[in-house]
Amino acid sequence: MRAIDYFDRGHDLDPRRPCLVDGTSGETMSFAAVRALTIRIAAALHAAGFRSQQPIALYGPNSVTMMAALLAIWRANGQWVPVNTRNAIDANAAYLDYVRCGWLFYHSSQAADVAALKARVPSLTHFVCLDRSYDGDPSLDQFLCDNDMDSLPDFSDPFGKPDDIVGLFPTGGTTGPSKGVVVTNLGWGTMIETLAGALDGKTAAPVSLVVAPITHAAGPVALATLSLGATQVILPGFDAAAVLGAIAHHRVTHLYLPPTALYSLLDAPELADSDTKSLKFFLLVGSAVSPEKLRRAVDIFGPCLCQAYGQVESPMIVTWLPPEDVSAAAAGDRPERLASCGRPTRSVTLAIMDEEGRLLPDGEAGELVVRGVLVSREYHAQPQATAEIRTHGWHHTGDIARRDADGYVYIVDRKKDMVVSGGFNVFTAEVEAAVTELAAVRECAVIGIPHEKWGEAVHAIVVADNIGDMEIIAHAKARLGGVKAPKSVAFVPAIPRTAAGKMDKKALRAAYWTGARMVN
Template identity: 85%
Template sequence: MRAIDYFDRGHDLDPERPCLIDAEHGETLSFAAVRAQTIKVAAALHAAGFRNQQPIALYGPNSATMMVALLAIWRANGQWVPVNTRNAIDANAAYLDYVRCGWLFYHSSQAEDVAALKARVPSLTHFVCLDRAYDGDPSLDQFIANSELDSLPDFSDPFGKPDDVVGLFPTGGTTGPSKGVVVTNLGWGTMIETLAHAVDGRTASPVSLVVAPITHAAGPVALATLSLGATQVILPGFEAAAVLDTIARHRVTHVYMPPTALYNLLDAPERVGSDTSSLKIFLLVGSPVSPEKLRQAVEIFGPCLCQAYGQVESPMIVTWLSPEAVAAAAAGDRPERLASCGQPTRSVRVGIMDDDGNLLPDGEAGELVVRGALVSREYYDMPEATAEIRAHGWHHTGDVARRDTDGYLYIVDRKKDMVVSGGFNVFSAEVEAAVTELAAVRECAVIGIPHAKWGEAVHAIVVADDIGETEIIAHAKARLGGVKAPKSVAFVPAIPRTSAGKMDKKALRAAYWSGARMVN
């Protein structure tokens, strides 16, 4: 099906059910009202010269209007271009220019950035300011004022247009400019259906909290729960006290967050006494989760914690670690599974591959490779890069993993982040998990730094209170042995992160490898 068909499926379950609740502005829209708005916006787009399958970007904070605009892009059969407002303006301009984006919906709070984009991106010729008329651009209300609903064509067919493009999604860009991942209705629908199946059936009245950026993973999570008829409660951004209050006030049943937000909730003083008993699904996606922090989270929030693994090129739910598996592991039944990203979902085949293209047996570490409809079509206008990640007939994730005899997968590192010390491969995720077992350690990033004898030495960068280097190294050595344990520890107030919220290990390594040749 097309992306908008999943929203319409949720609408048809109960058109009068609350669909979007904008917690900041006190606005509530029913499924019927949202559907009507998306039809008006889509018709207005085509009346204003929008071409079928043209790229459209969204630029602004979370809001009900932002979600309506996203759904309207899909109803108009546009290609969604997510833009992260936390990126440097140069990076966003370069990406919009690269994908030849012609339309931009934005919020007036981003007016300074939009002015820069107007000057730097020649393909951008149409602008709509979502909240008010600004600088000659119409507000959304003005844009749809003369919308002729009869002018909206039917863009589907009996097969749901599987090859039409739903979005041009940027990669993280940690190793250079972002590449555009071409995601079709087939891949997007596979993701939505797989995720919806995983989180469905746990409540008759689902309420989903949207607090991570809609322009990142929160957008697809919202669409998956919308297809189940879930009400979306939208916060403009993450603030621990507001999140806890919103969960209690609206009886939230489903929430997605990256692990860093979970850690902030665990440390928040407002957590004590907060009512989070309504939670059925607390989904963690985006980066590996500290097993110890995951165990603590189950104690606090109950048996609702779960985890999925994916990437932009094979989005969201390549693997699934269910709430039941997490709760059992937290209780002591196969506790090692707290470090797992789960088992492959029904939508893909997953293998572990060596550098020569050979699939490896259980227990051996290699690159995690994927096959199936979930895999994206290609990188936009980059045939060489596409061919490189499809070597040996599989999609290559760039993540190093191993599989146990029960089919559970464990991500142990990014290939480029693996530390090679004295000829031994040291996987940073394993060391980070050991270090964060210490109650005083809030976060840990492990990298390799130059060493005259070993090539690289294992180095831990931690955010911690009232603990010293000697204690951290001794604990890791007892857990992992001398080769894998950090040889040095640096204490920082915060670990730098990419605009997507991942640990920025490239930036961390740069401070140590300046003027030297990186081993990785």
């Protein structure tokens, strides 16, 4: 089906049900009102010269209007171009120019950035400011004025337009400029149906809290839960106290956060007095989760924690670790599964591959590779990069993983992050998990730094309170042995992160490898 068809499925369950709720003001729109607004926006787009399958970008913080505009892009059969406001303006300008984006919906809080984009991106010719008229650009209300809802063309067909493009999604860009991942209705629909199936049940009145940026994983989570008829409570950004307050006030049942936000919740002073009993699914996606912190989260939030693994090229739910498995592991039944991202979903075939393209047996570590309709079609206008990531007839994720005899997958490192010390492969996720077992350690990033004898030495960069480096090293050595344990520890107030919220290990390594040749 088309992306907008999943929203309409949720609408048809009960058009009167609250659909979008501003978590700050309390402003509420029903499914019927949101559907009508998306039709008006889509009709206005086509009346203004928009053509089916043109790229449209959204630029601004989470809001009810931003979510409605996203749905309207799909209603108009446009290609969504997510733009992360945390990126450097040069990176965003380069990406919008690369995908030849012509339309931009933005919030006035981003006006300075938008002015720079106007000057740097020749293809951008149409602008709508969502909250007010600005610098000659119409407000959304002005843009909608006097447009006939009945003028919107019908873009559906009997097959759900499987080959139409739903979005041009940027990769992280940590090793160079972002590539545009071409995601079709077929792949997007597969993801939405798989995710919605995993998050269904346990409640007849789902309420989903949208707090992570909709330009990242929160967008597909919102659409998946909208297809279930879930009310979306929208916060402009993450604040631990505001999240805990919203859960209690709105009786939130579904919550997605990256692991770093979970850690902030666990440290929030408001947590002790917060009512979070309504939570049925607390989904963690985006990076590895500390098993010790996951165990603590189950103790606090109850049997609702779950994990998924995916990436932009094979989005969101390649593997799934349901709440039942997490809760059992936290209680001591197969506790090692707290470090797993789950088993493959029905939407993919998954394997572990060595450097020569041989598929490895259970227990051996290698690159995680996948096949299936969940895998994106290609990189936009980059056939060579597409061919490189599809060698040996599989999509290569770039993640090192192993699979146990029961089919559970364990991500042990990014291929580029693995440390090679004295000829031994050290997987940084394993070391980070051991270090964060210590109660005083809030976060840990492990990298390799130059060593005259071993080539690389394992180095831990830690955010912690009242603990010394030797205590950390001794604990890791007892858990992992001398080869894998950090040889040095640096304490920092915060670990740098990419615009997508992941640990920026490239930046961390650069401080140590300037003028030296990296081993990996």
